[in-house]
Every structure is written in C-alpha cells, then in structure tokens.
Amino acid sequence: MKYIYLLFFLILMGSVKGQSLTGTKGLLHVPTAELYPDKTFAIGASFLPLPYMSYSRGGEQYDAYATYVTATFFPWMEVMFRYTHQIGNEVNPITQYFPDRMLTVRLRLLKERKYTPAVLFGLQDMSGAFATAGPGGAVNYSATYGVITKNFEWQQWQVGVSAGYAFDFLDMPTIDYKGLFGGVSISHKSLKNVGLLLEHDSETFNAGVELFLFNRLQLLLGAANFDAPVAGISYRYSL
C-alpha cells in the first residue's frame, strides 16, 4: 500500500506547463513566453499529423514525428535542436527525401512579474537566417515571433494566457505560424500535474491535455483542429 501512496505522491509532484509538440516550451503547438529554470534539459518526441502541421501544408503526403533536445542555456535563453522525420518516406535517390533539421533560439526579454507578463522573442528554424539552406532550402518550420504570457489565479484554478504574433524576418519567412496566435492553459490546484490546453495556432484551433509524472516526464495528447490526433512525450532533467 505504501508503494501506491509513494507513486501517488511522485505523480503529484511537479508543475504543469511543458514542451509543446514543436519541442520548445509552449502549449500544444504554439509557443509561450515561459522558460524552464536555468540548466534544464529536455529530450522528447512528438507526432505531427499530416493535414495540420506546416511540413504537410505544402502538399506532403506523410505524417511526421519530431525528435528534439531542448536546453535552457541561460536563464533567459532556450535553445532547441530538432529532427523531423516523415513517417514511411524513405531516404533514397528516388524520393530525394532527407529528415528536416531545425535550430530554434528563444530569448526571454522580460520575466513575468505581478502585473506584467513575460515577453519572449523566438527564432524558430533559423537556417534561413544563416542562409545555410540555400535558395528554396529546407526552412519548413521557420517562424519569427514575439509572444507574451501571463498567469492568473482564480479560486483553486490557475490559468496561463499567451498571445503572440509571427512575422517574416530577414531571410526567414514565417511558415509554422502566420500572424496572430495564442492560447490558454488551465490547471486546478488539487491536480497540479494535469493541464488543459486550448489554442489557436494562427490557422486552426487545437485542444489537448498534458500530464506530468515524477517531475520529469511529460505526456501530451490532443487534437489538431479537433479532428487529427497529436501526441508528445518528453523527459526533462536539470544539471
């Protein structure tokens, strides 16, 4: 019986708000302005369904999964490196397919305070900024955005509200988000390790639920546009 109590206690440890499907800290698909504490590392994977993720918005035929490593390199900077793999598409001379690499850097300009939100500037899939992808190169997920996040408490509920705007920047077209995006995360104090997510990623409304286990493991389940399943798993560790 004590093991059940211990397990229950471990499950209840930790706080909600983790990796989005993208690999950076966020809701389901959209980013937030929050970062993990300094020196936190996360590895994870997510499932991106064909119709709604930007890789497939260009007419691709495959679902995809992403694998990523994310680090809070400084207390004000998050860095994420990700490979995105099309499921079932083979790397060979006929398909001319190659898994997509992307590097993302997010800079938190202002920390959240009592009356002011956190403010963050993000450069997602920065290849375009370095002109490394070449003309028409693989900047499938690029986006430059500003986003703000503010958390509110109401009775036993905690609500995080985020809103942002994505725009073209230097040689980086904004692909993954176009214009305004935003969303909310809702959790109850009695069940801090579970969060409900609702968002608009500038093209579709998405909803999901996230669950934290052992203060390390995050599971994310949801529906893009309420009709395509999405999922993610990540493990975080603080050095």
Next chain:
Amino acid sequence: MMKNILFIFTLLISFLVSSQENNLIKALHEDGFENLQSFTAAETLYLSYENNRYRFQGRGLAEVLKIASKEVSGLVKDLVVLIKYKDIPVTVVKTDLETLKKYVSGAVSYEAWAIQASFSLSTDKVYAKFEGQETVNSSFYKADIPVGVNLEYALGDFTDGVKIDLNLTPELRTVLGKGLTASFEYHTRVANDLTEYNYSSPNVLKASQDIRLSENKFLSFNFGYFSSQRFGLNVRYINYVLEERLAFHMNYGLTQFAYLNEDLELKYNTFERQIYSAGLTYRINKFDTDISAEYGKYLEFDIGYKVSVQRQFNEVFIGFFFTKTNSGENLGFNFQVPFFGNKYLKPNRVRVRPGDQFILDYNYSGSNDVGSTYNTGENFQNNLKEFYPQVLKKSLKKILAQ
C-alpha cells in the same frame, strides 16, 4: 621551571599537530588521493593533493575538505589546500577550519562558509612553501587505461543519410614525472562508413610535457603521433590574466602525414604543415561561460577565425561555434559529457576506467574541413576548466554540505 613547562607544552602541541597531519595524510591516502604533502605553520595547516579518484575535481575537493574537517582539530585555525594535476599546482583554496566544520556538519549555510573562503589560480607563493616536504603516494609510473568512445559523423547523401565512424578508444596513459605524460590511444573500429581507413589503428602515440610558468601561465609540448594521421610537434600556451576570467592562448603545430595501413605498411609524405592560432577567452563566471575568439591557420592551409560560446555545467560542456576561413564557413554546436561512474578505482600500478569525456561536434552547416585541426589526445590546458576557482567553489554548494 616555567621554561620547562613551556617547552613540554610546545612539544605536546607539536606532537598533536604532527599526529593530526599524519592522520589526515593517511585518511586521504586510503581514499586514493595522490601526491600528498602537508605541514603546519602558524596555526595554518597546508595540504596539497592530486585527485585521480573522483571523476569531477569538485567532488574530489569536497571529499578532501570533508576528511580534513574530520581529522583536523581546533589546534589548527586555517586550512590551505593546494590542488595539483600531474603534480603541477593549479588552484589554491583557503578556509577557516571552524567555519568549514560547521558547513560540513550543516550548522551554517553555504553562503556563510563561502564568504570567508578564497579560491585562486595564483599558487606561486603557496607552492613555494611546500618545497622540501615529503610526498606520499606519488602518482608517477602508474598505468591508467581509460576506455572511451569516439564518434565522428557527417550528413551523407540520399543513399546513406548519416555517415559515421564509431570507435572504442582504449588508451594507455602514464605520468612519468612532473607534467610529463606518455600516452598511446588505439582506435578499435566498431562501425565506419565515413572514412576510407576502415580498420583499427593507433590514433595517438605521444609524449607531452606540461609546465606551469610563473603568474598563471601554462605551456604544453606534445611530441609524437596525433589524430588525422599527423606526426610532429604541437605547442600550446595559455596565460590567465584575471584569474580564470580572461585568458590569452596560442597554439603552434608542425606536422607531417603518415599512417600504418591495414597490412602495417608505413604510408607517408614529406610535406610539412604548420598550423598556428592565437586568441582570447573571456569567462562570465556567473554562468560559467567562455566566449572565445581566435585567428589562425588551420590544417587544410585555410586562414581565418573561430568564435565560440561554451557553457560549463560542472563536467558537462555545451557550446556553439562559428568558423570562417578562406575555404568556407562552418556553424554548429558541440557537447562534452562524462562517461558513467562518479568515482574510479583507486589509482594503482594498472587501472582500467571509463574514458574521460564523450565529445561530439555537430556541424549544422558548412564543411568539416573548414578550420580543422588534429587531436593530440588528453589536453592538460583544456582540462584546467574543472580546476577553475569559481567552478570549484560553486560545485561545493551542491556536493559538500550534508
């Protein structure tokens, strides 16, 4: 009568202090620390040691301070610890013994202890005091066999997405004298579709002499066979100006190409290649982060510069680099992580242990040949980062307190 009492009292104190020193040295020896020296002068106990037992130098220092706080009594007021590496003094730590004891037992906070303790790379004066002191448990003529893993990779083509060269890297390393090291590292190929040299072969066979000059300057000579089939001489120099915060460094190498093929035939050419570079590194102690810039000539005769940002998380290093030479650009990141085990077996005549670090450079864009160089094996100057005063000081916050 009074004189006699004073004489006996002094004799008694000397005996007790000497007994403490012996107990301390004995306890440290039993725990596997090497190159131990100690003496007492004016209520200060001076201790020097070398840690080849604990993987992280911060953990080694924590163990030494724990043992010292237990073995040394109130007859001593201050403790001065000189940390050595290959018997070369690197860092000196000074602390009030009573406050240390309180911190180790949990009676005072880390902040209360840290405010009176001092850590410094400037060891000249303290090191001079140890001259003539007996050394216990010398680190010389002991064979260490670290076994690591080396991975090189490159993005391939549409027939082979990622090309790798994966090797087990057993090494025979022994310190023959102060700063003098002999080393032989062999690459046992596990998988390779990256290079044409698809067989196991020696990777490094070298002798190195590391020297500490006065006022925080270090010089390292490496002579022998290095990676990338180069043999010759390589010299490194580093000068710390503001403790670890600012360092000026130079590197010079003169090598030729040679290797033993699969049939053990010697292949070589006589073209000499010189590489050289000089640069500055500024460390932001708050984040244990190095910002470096260097300019030089590299292995493919290309001339240009490298800039990098690297953060140290005790033993883990993660960094980003950008290289631009007249043969192209290279942008990427790198990381170094230790292998398993916080603590090795005690150093002995022969000891097998996990390798030092797993190191991987990831080239996000550009060519691997831009700004390339060879690897001379274990690098004394790179390893100094674990001995940096602020790294050691901060690590004790996590490791030392009960």
